[in-house]
Amino acid sequence: MKPKGFVRRTKQREAILQVLRGTTSHPTADWVYQEVRKEMPHVSLGTIYRNLRTLSEHGEIRELAYGSHHSRFDANADSHYHFICDSCGCVEDLDMPIMQELEEKVEKLGDYQVVTHRLEFHGICPSCSDETSDQH
Amino acid sequence: MKPKGFVRRTKQREAILQVLRGTTSHPTADWVYQEVRKEMPHVSLGTIYRNLRTLSEHGEIRELAYGSHHSRFDANADSHYHFICDSCGCVEDLDMPIMQELEEKVEKLGDYQVVTHRLEFHGICPSCSDETSDQH
DNA sequence: GTAAATGCAAAGAATTTGCTAGCCC
């Protein structure tokens, strides 16, 4: 039997994958749209978005963004690392020293001038762990 | 003489700061808006956004998000770290090993169940460094 | 044949901006 949510190979989906695999530039959805449209002028932006979501849900590509698309603000302007809960979406500060040496490491990798870095951990926060043994 | 872009202390701005300082929950702009509105029913969402931007530009608060608010996609689904250029906005993969041990460190800090982590470096990329000695 | 995917357009959510009036210094 076919698994639920079986993914078909459509030419649109193949074209999107090919575009993504043909670049190392981490493009935006719109850039992918423009590229795919060169071969397939009638493709719609909705299709691009739907496929990008499907592909990342299936682990074929990776989306570089927050789950939610809005900013959060923090009155503690000092640099610190965060933990973001996949279950409730909360953001907590971590009591963990800033590893400045990581920036030097990156500067040695190439001609990068590193100004700052950001480290986030994702998973299940303490209060969500408490409430249920099986997460939804 | 007053510096250009001098920041006034308005009661709206004070209220926003007070709301942010009164929570550790890293609220969204809309949450701040709802809170400020309790005291100041006529405040507008535009004012909230303008002030959050001003405050973070002046280093009084911190915005937890990308500069741009759209996603980028990557066909390389393996985990890796990124460098994001403040000048041209490009995103590059870094050839740097994943530090899995960081997740264990966080799990020891509390009852966190860490699923994944993300590390990004921000600064000036090699090609922007080349083009100009003084960045715009 | 049927469920899944497409195209198109309209709706949504988050954020920004233009403009006039008002308030801070």
Added chain:
DNA sequence: GGGCTAGCAAATTCTTTGCATTTAC
């Protein structure tokens, strides 16, 4: 009083969704 700000609403930007039609398997 001059310029930074507020309020308000309209505009932008990015993304999602509804629906009839088409397509993959």
